[in-house]
């Protein structure tokens with residue numbers, strides 16, 4: 001084999017091995033990662049929704065959102081991409097009331113997800129802001145991403 | 151056997167300037183000049199400049215935003231969302247196609263025109279021609295990326311506005327923070343784009359057929375995209391050349407992460423080195439019999 | 442310097458799979474010489490010249506061009522060498538002039554300053570700004586010569602330069618090649634036409650399916666050339682052919698519905714008398730082909746035994 005070719009193939013394979021090893025350990029989509037990303041994303045967006053609706057004193061810390069996720073029922077391992085993730089999100093609203101809601105989460109292999117909450121908890125697609133305008137509801141359905149190896 | 155006197159005279163009056171040999175930069179300059187003379191290359195650059203403007207206008211007029219793609223739901227909220235939507239979309243097949251239009255053709259067209267024998271019987275080596283063509287392809291790919299990015303970002307911020315952008319953890323990014331992140335996100339496409347350029351170069355050299363060189367990388371990109379979207383193939387996913395196109399996600403979360411970015415650089419470098427090395431070896435060894 | 446051979450090939454071989462396109466060819470071309478490589482289609486002329494240009498690698502043997510080899514000198518092996526193989530090819534989307542500018546750029550040195558001159562030499566000055574895609578075959582052939590001359594070569598290699606041209610084009614191309622040959626350049630000219638080579642070449646190599654069947658000067662070849670061939674048509678060619686058997690100094694072959702008769706005038710006279718005596722009528726008798734042409738056909742078409750044994754088959758001036 002040509003020496004340059006040989007060196008390049010060796011180098012390329014070494015790089016590939018390095019890259020795949022650094023990311024090994026199966027899927028990057030795991031329950032803890034999804035739970036913390038979903039809770040954090042929800043909290044940020046809920047603060048924005050509160051701002052639109054004119055509620056004051058709402059902060060990420062005050063909401064104290066948390067999520068508990070499950071994929072495909074008890075008989076399916078809670079890891080990997082899929083549209084069958086169900087996450088129970090718990091948070092405190094601006095009146096100190098604690099709420100819980102089931103979010104349907106579609107997790108993708110690229111460590112991003114799309115989450116949709118129950119409308120009786122998060123409101124409809126659009127909400128009315130303090131000026132009376134209809135604007136998109138940031139928590140109705142939202143995207144998020146997380147570090148697949150944090 | 152004796153040579154005639156005239157041959158001896160000819161030898162003596164050979165001017166010294168004739169000994170100045172052309173280098174790879176000369177060959178590169180001519181590759182670029184050839185590209186500039188080709189309608190395909192000119193239209194690709196023009197399209198990269200104008201198509202985003204059109205796309206932004208059309209998307210902006212949509213009542214229903216394309217929610218299936220990341221940032222699709224935010225296109226009316228911020229002018230910074232549209233470039234990220236377009237970036238995600240371009241990675242699916244547009245980037246591989248745009249670079250392959252030149253890189254997939256640049257070697258094979260010499261076979262098509264039968265001009266290998268014309269250029270390789272001058273004073274430049276196959277190695278110099280190889281690098282000139284490869285560098286020309288990479289420069290073209292980078293120009294296309296630059297035009298697409300500049301055009302999309304400018305059009306979108308003029309048409310939609312420069313509102314703050316929702317990050318990928320739901321956090322609000324004010325305009326002055328969003329712009330550098332959007333620019334950086336587009337910059338992360340450089341490495342995999344060069345990787346796809348190398349794939350196109352390889353196909354162009356090996357197939358000697360411009361159609362294979364242009365269509366091949368697009369098909370490979372789509373197949374990789376599909377393989378990457380399947381679950382349970384994570385080890386494979388890491389090695390795919392399409393995965394680095396999504397590494398910008400880590401720039402837009404609240405806690406930024408760079409693992410996929412670094413992997414993306416390594417994987418792109420790996421693909422680039424292997425493809426170029428094989429292409430080089432094949433070009434060096436092959437018999438030029440056509441033309 | 443001038444003792445260095447322009448081309449020194451020893452035992453050069455090229456195989457394409459099972460086919461040996463060039464089979465142990467040796468050839469020596471001195472500087473200043475005008476050398477012909479002759480052979481019918483598929484003889485291996487182009488394959489040999491491709492190896493000379495480093496476009497393909499020989500499977501065996503050594504090949505030196507102006508004292509340089511590809512293995513040792515790389516692209517420098519082409520310094521002072523120019524020419525074209527088969528029909529010259531250019532970028533159709535560039536003009537003739539830009540094509541030459543490109544090639545001059547790849548030649549380096551002062552090649553760009555010669556563009557106007559070479560365009561003038563091949564009579565393309567008026568059309569140089571047109572795209573090559575719109576050139577006629579003959580114009581492209583002339584542009585090929587111009588591109589070769591740009592390099593101001595010491596060795597000019599032309600592979601069937603008149604191939605595919607119309608009669609006027611052939612005449613002009615031959616005149617141009619003759620003119621270049623007369624200027625003192627070393628010219629290596631491949632052709633399948635004896636007539637093209639005969640006028641301008643000093644030495645020739647005649648090839649046939651990858652091997653050399655003749656090496657030597659045109660003068661020697663002329664001496665060896667057979668007696669003029671006649672084309673004979675009779676009322677019964679079969680019987681006439683049979684009558685030729687056993688006649689000394691006479692070759693008669695059936696050819697294109699007639700007979701080709703070769704031999705000394707005495708032998709031919711005797712044969713014709715015999716034919717008539719035998720009750721066959723003569724319908725036509727004409728001088729068929731130039732003697733060298735006949736020899737060329739004999740060398741490249743008939744079985745090796747019929748080739749005159751006295752021909753020198755060793756490379757001209759082969760060096761140890």
Ligand SMILES: Nc1ncnc2c1ncn2[C@@H]1O[C@H](COP(=O)(O)OP(=O)(O)OP(=O)(O)O)[C@@H](O)[C@H]1O
Pocket residue numbers: 439457460461462480481482483484485486487488489633
């Ligand atoms: N790339 C190739 N692959 C396979 N066989 C080839 C190739 N190139 C040439 N040949 C074969 O090698 C032999 C010599 O071909 P070459 O082109 O050298 O002949 P030539 O003397 O130049 O003929 P022509 O007068 O037709 O140009 C032929 O039998 C040809 O079919």
Ligand SMILES: [Mg+2]
Pocket residue numbers: 486487488527600601
């Ligand atoms: Mg030929």
